[in-house]
Amino acid sequence: MNNELLRQNYFELFALKQDYQVDKHELQNTLRRLQKQYHPDNFAAEDAEMINQALVISSQINQAYTTLSEPLSRAIYLLQLHGINIDLVHDTKFSSEFLMAQIELREQIAEAESNSDFDVLERIEQNLAKESSALDQQIGELFSAEQYQKIKELIKQLAFYNKLEQMVANILSSM
Amino acid sequence: MALLQIAEPDMSGVPHQHNVAIGIDLGTTNSLVATVKSGEATVLCDTSGAKLIPSIVNYGSDKLSVGHEALKLRVSDPANTLVSIKRFMGRGFADLDPDVVYPYKFAAKSESNIQINTRQGVKNPVAVSADILSYLRNLAVESLGEEPAGVVITVPAYFDDAQRQATKYAGELAGLNVLRLLNEPTAAAIAYGLDNKQDGTFLVYDLGGGTLDVSILRLNQGVFEVLSVSGDTQLGGDDFDHRLYCYILEKSNLSQLTDEDTAQLLTRAKLVKEQLAEKEKVAFSAVLSSKRIVNLTITRAEYETIVKYLVQKTLLPLKKALRDAKLDKEQIDEVIMVGGSTRMLAIRQAVTEFFGRAPLTSINPDEVVAIGAGIQADILVGNKKDDWLLLDVTPLSLGVETMGGLVEKIIPRNSTIPVVRAQDFTTYKDGQTAMSVHVVQGERELVKDCRSLAKFTLRGIPPMVAGQARIRISYQIDADGLLSVQAKEMTSGVTAHIEVKPSYGLNDEQIGEMLQASISHASEDIQQRQYQEAIVDARAILDSVEKALIADADLLDETELKQINHACMKLKIAIEQKPVELASAGQKIRQFVEDLNLASDNFAAKRMDKAINQALAGKEIGDIDN
Numbered sequence: 001m002n003n004e005l006l007r008q009n010y011f012e013l014f015a016l017k018q019d020y021q022v023d024k025h026e027l028q029n030t031l032r033r034l035q036k037q038y039h040p041d042n043f044a045a046e047d048a049e050m051i052n053q054a055l056v057i058s059s060q061i062n063q064a065y066t067t068l069s070e071p072l073s074r075a076i077y078l079l080q081l082h083g084i085n086i087d088l089v090h091d092t093k094f095s096s097e098f099l100m101a102q103i104e105l106r107e108q109i110a111e112a113e114s115n116s117d118f119d120v121l122e123r124i125e126q127n128l129a130k131e132s133s134a135l136d137q138q139i140g141e142l143f144s145a146e147q148y149q150k151i152k153e154l155i156k157q158l159a160f161y162n163k164l165e166q167m168v169a170n171i172l173s174s175m
Numbered sequence: 176m177a178l179l180q181i182a183e184p185d186m187s188g189v190p191h192q193h194n195v196a197i198g199i200d201l202g203t204t205n206s207l208v209a210t211v212k213s214g215e216a217t218v219l220c221d222t223s224g225a226k227l228i229p230s231i232v233n234y235g236s237d238k239l240s241v242g243h244e245a246l247k248l249r250v251s252d253p254a255n256t257l258v259s260i261k262r263f264m265g266r267g268f269a270d271l272d273p274d275v276v277y278p279y280k281f282a283a284k285s286e287s288n289i290q291i292n293t294r295q296g297v298k299n300p301v302a303v304s305a306d307i308l309s310y311l312r313n314l315a316v317e318s319l320g321e322e323p324a325g326v327v328i329t330v331p332a333y334f335d336d337a338q339r340q341a342t343k344y345a346g347e348l349a350g351l352n353v354l355r356l357l358n359e360p361t362a363a364a365i366a367y368g369l370d371n372k373q374d375g376t377f378l379v380y381d382l383g384g385g386t387l388d389v390s391i392l393r394l395n396q397g398v399f400e401v402l403s404v405s406g407d408t409q410l411g412g413d414d415f416d417h418r419l420y421c422y423i424l425e426k427s428n429l430s431q432l433t434d435e436d437t438a439q440l441l442t443r444a445k446l447v448k449e450q451l452a453e454k455e456k457v458a459f460s461a462v463l464s465s466k467r468i469v470n471l472t473i474t475r476a477e478y479e480t481i482v483k484y485l486v487q488k489t490l491l492p493l494k495k496a497l498r499d500a501k502l503d504k505e506q507i508d509e510v511i512m513v514g515g516s517t518r519m520l521a522i523r524q525a526v527t528e529f530f531g532r533a534p535l536t537s538i539n540p541d542e543v544v545a546i547g548a549g550i551q552a553d554i555l556v557g558n559k560k561d562d563w564l565l566l567d568v569t570p571l572s573l574g575v576e577t578m579g580g581l582v583e584k585i586i587p588r589n590s591t592i593p594v595v596r597a598q599d600f601t602t603y604k605d606g607q608t609a610m611s612v613h614v615v616q617g618e619r620e621l622v623k624d625c626r627s628l629a630k631f632t633l634r635g636i637p638p639m640v641a642g643q644a645r646i647r648i649s650y651q652i653d654a655d656g657l658l659s660v661q662a663k664e665m666t667s668g669v670t671a672h673i674e675v676k677p678s679y680g681l682n683d684e685q686i687g688e689m690l691q692a693s694i695s696h697a698s699e700d701i702q703q704r705q706y707q708e709a710i711v712d713a714r715a716i717l718d719s720v721e722k723a724l725i726a727d728a729d730l731l732d733e734t735e736l737k738q739i740n741h742a743c744m745k746l747k748i749a750i751e752q753k754p755v756e757l758a759s760a761g762q763k764i765r766q767f768v769e770d771l772n773l774a775s776d777n778f779a780a781k782r783m784d785k786a787i788n789q790a791l792a793g794k795e796i797g798d799i800d801n
Contacts, residue, residue, distance in 0.1 A: 004784075004788060028395075029396070032395065032396055032397075032398040032564075035398065035564055035566060036398065039566070039593075039654070040653070041355075041554075041555060041565065042564070044354060044355075044555040044556070044557065045555075045556070045557040046779075047716065047719060047772065047775070047779055048772065049772070049775075049776050049779035050779050050782070050783060053779070053780060054783075055593050055651075055653055055654070056595070058593050058654075059593045059594050060595070062590070062591045062592070062593065062594050063595065063596070065591070066590065066591070169498065170618070172498065173494070173495045173498045
């Protein structure tokens with residue numbers, strides 16, 4: 001595979017300024033415009049090689065969209081472009097304060113789950129969303145201030161909250 | 176030798192040809208074929224004028240019957256009359272509901288797939304589906320007067336990879352050029368959405384014979400995005416029939432029925448259910464093989480009580496789909512009802528109550544999926560240059576087994592497809608040279624709770640200290656929702672590399688047998704068809720390569736151009752020759768097509784690059800203007 005499109009970073013691909021703040025609306029519009037050009041269905045009448053190329057490019061466009069549309073993945077990606085990599089799996093150093101809060105949250109969730117308490121779970125879900133959006137805000141500010149090392153810590157915390165949100169969503173949708 | 180071949184005048188001067196494409200709704204209970212004729216999507220009728228073809232195959236002692244013919248034999252020959260076979264697609268014996276009594280003689284109780292003994296030998300669900308699809312294909316040929324150039328087959332959105340693979344394979348076995356598998360709810364939304372051309376958010380509630388599908392889609396600026404899908408692969412109209420059948424047994428104190436009686440009562444129960452959509456009460460009577468007469472009157476209220484649990488169960492996926500799409504039910508602009516089972520008043524009421532609005536039912540719920548598939552097929556085959564596109568999602572998460580029987584998700588459910596995701600893994604032992612990769616599908620955290628799709632071993636990892644090797648496992652889902660997996664060792668210069676396609680619950684031997692069977696059935700017929708298809712394919716590729724050469728020959732160096740021209744010549748000569756023996760002639764053409772494909776691979780890549788560069792250049796200029 002050797003073409004310009006695949007060499008571009010996600011921001012370039014979506015013709016966006018390389019910045020943490022992205023306009024979701026614009027992102028969606030660009031997704032539609034790009035997929036209208038490169039989705040394999042546009043090449044259904046062409047040969048297999050052409051379709052395959054389209055498949056790769058179209059997948060890349062989807063990947064870029066997914067990465068840029070979620071705060072967590074966008075932050076990780078943008079940080080990477082600034083040369084800072086995050087290893088969410090192995091880098092598990094947190095302040096004991098944060099860890100305690102996490103354990104407490106998990107206990108609350110487990111309790112609500114065993115009581116099948118829909119309302120409590122929904123309230124927890126809302127609180128988690130609030131925490132996440134506060135972190136989102138702070139991360140944005142730190143990117144503007146170019147304080148990349150500080151962002152790393154916040155990203156790790158955001159990952160925690162996202163995981164909990166996912167967990168609560170799964171419990172709620174299976175109730 | 177001429178460096179460039181110029182197309183003959185009559186070849187280049189042909190006006191744009193209309194290709195016939197069909198959409199097939201391969202349903203659990205009934206199947207339909209639709210096509211777009213002069214801009215209008217219509218469902219095709221069989222010779223008796225019927226549009227709904229029962230998805231039933233009877234393997235008789237001397238003949239094969241499909242559809243209405245087979246339906247007539249259901250009561251007299253239940254063991255050889257296979258119904259609702261779609262429920263078995265890509266499934267193993269262990270997946271069957273132990274509470275349901277089937278009148279079939281199951282062959283081996285195999286884990287990985289279901290096999291049924293019939294008078295015409297052992298049949299598996301793929302072969303049976305292929306027989307249904309062949310029948311539909313003939314129906315289309317008779318009705319349209321020509322072989323369809325391509326087909327779109329619909330599948331429940333909730334079908335997993337094994338079920339999709341099985342469906343696609345059945346289509347190929349039936350000699351169809353499967354352009355695309357399309358999710359049924361998406362097809363329905365296409366049928367409605369493109370009618371109105373209105374942006375909005377649609378929820379499709381599709382209750383068929385065997386499955387329930389719920390999809391939420393958004394139509395915006397000509398792009399159909401699937402926001403979420405949910406459903407229940409083991410819940411459908413058949414369950415309502417079965418519930419009613421059990422109720423009839425209970426009320427009449429019946430037990431230990433013969434297979435014939437079971438089939439008869441099930442058919443009658445289904446009829447009663449359908450009549451209750453119109454009437455307040457229905458009289459039920461049947462004469463059993465023991466001459467015992469069963470007489471019963473069933474009221475709608477009675478029926479609604481016994482199926483209340485099932486109706487409620489259908490609402491769960493609605494909530495899940497809304498949740499996944501991050502929408503409230505107030506944000507749904509239209510609710511679309513699909514599937515014959517949505518004629519049930521209890522269902523319509525429950526959905527109306529849930530959304531506080533009446534659902535759309537203006538297109539016949541039995542036909543709407545086939546119509547959508549027909550429209551999509553027409554677009555894919557190139558008849559309509561619509562500025563309209565479908566972005567689908569994958570219904571189930573895909574992952575890989577890690578230490579301790581845990582699942583590491585690689586592609587989460589509801590990811591827009593096509594999609595590629597990769598994740599790096601490492602060895603856990605010093606000097607480890609092989610790694611076993613187990614591909615699973617499902618939402619649960621333990622491997623044993625998910626569906627196993629494929630297992631393969633990556634060998635040839637250079638010996639290293641534990642944790643040093645970097646093995647990249649990448650998952651690719653194409654636009655049909657089909658998965659392929661690669662594993663690659665990254666750290667060393669040596670890269671071992673393997674690619675798997677998950678099986679559809681069939682082993683190689685069984686696939687071989689099926690192919691053998693399909694060939695020996697009508698060997699001559701099949702050879703003729705394969706030869707014809709080879710010619711059609713050959714003409715298509717020649718045509719596209721020649722057009723490409725006219726446009727972009729300058730992208731090639733002399734050697735490449737020579738190779739392509741040579742491959743073209745060989746193929747042209749091969750298709751002009753009168754075949755001595757069909758099978759070998761067809762094979763030869765296929766081989767030459769393959770050669771030409773190979774020779775022009777790089778050409779295609781270069782052209783793609785060029786097209787993209789042009790597109791980008793265009794975009795930049797546009798941006799400056801803005």
